[in-house]
Amino acid sequence: MVFHAKSVLRNDVAGSGYHAGARQGGDREAAMLAVVAVALIGADGQVLMQRRPEGRQHGGLWEFPGGKVEPGESPHQAAARELTEELGVSVPLAALAPVTFAAHPEPPAGGRAVTLMLFAARDWQGVPRAIDAAEIGWFAPHDVPALTMPPLDYPLADGLIAWLGRGAA
Numbered sequence: 630m631v632f633h634a635k636s637v638l639r640n641d642v643a644g645s646g647y648h649a650g651a652r653q654g655g656d657r658e659a660a661m662l663a664v665v666a667v668a669l670i671g672a673d674g675q676v677l678m679q680r681r682p683e684g685r686q687h688g689g690l691w692e693f694p695g696g697k698v699e700p701g702e703s704p705h706q707a708a709a710r711e712l713t714e715e716l717g718v719s720v721p722l723a724a725l726a727p728v729t730f731a732a733h734p735e736p737p738a739g740g741r742a743v744t745l746m747l748f749a750a751r752d753w754q755g756v757p758r759a760i761d762a763a764e765i766g767w768f769a770p771h772d773v774p775a776l777t778m779p780p781l782d783y784p785l786a787d788g789l790i791a792w793l794g795r796g797a798a
């Protein structure tokens with residue numbers, strides 16, 4: 630991934646190690662929020678989705694489990710941590726296969742451009758349960774795009790279906 634020399638890549642915390650490049654001459658700051666998401670794929674080929682609790686951003690919408698990459702974490706580590714926090718399952722880092730990503734082309738006014746990285750995993754320990762979500766459900770991959778989801782999840786779902794169709798997992 631190449632970043633413009635004058636851009637700044639950051640997550641939530643200044644000095645987090647996510648700064649890439651240097652601000653020069655008072656240039657505007659380009660900022661990115663890195664979020665990971667995981668498609669857990671069951672033995673029957675179904676995909677786990679969870680519904681966000683009401684009252685949060687995108688409350689009530691279906692999403693892939695995941696969350697923000699914290700300072701000092703790799704995307705793989707963040708994905709494994711979020712699966713433990715949100716579903717109570719343990720996933721080896723080697724079982725996380727990168728699938729696709731989706732991103733806001735421009736930061737929204739006053740905000741940061743989200744870049745959402747989707748992994749898939751077929752191996753985990755534990756039985757997923759809705760620790761953080763309003764509910765979880767298992768869906769055939771081609772049924773995922775019919776769910777009501779945050780906007781970036783639609784290209785992720787399409788990318789997952791294409792990836793599965795290539796026999797990548």
Ligand SMILES: Nc1nc2c([nH]c(=O)n2[C@@H]2O[C@H](COP(=O)(O)OP(=O)(O)OP(=O)(O)O)[C@@H](O)[C@H]2O)c(=O)[nH]1
Pocket residue numbers: 664665666686687691692693694695696697698743745779780781782
């Ligand atoms: N986990 C997750 N977040 C998504 C997806 N799609 C999407 O737009 N997001 C957005 O990514 C952002 C970060 O996700 P999050 O709120 O789950 O992050 P988090 O677990 O670190 O939350 P926290 O800051 O409350 O601890 C939210 O604005 C969320 O709506 C998705 O499929 N999964």
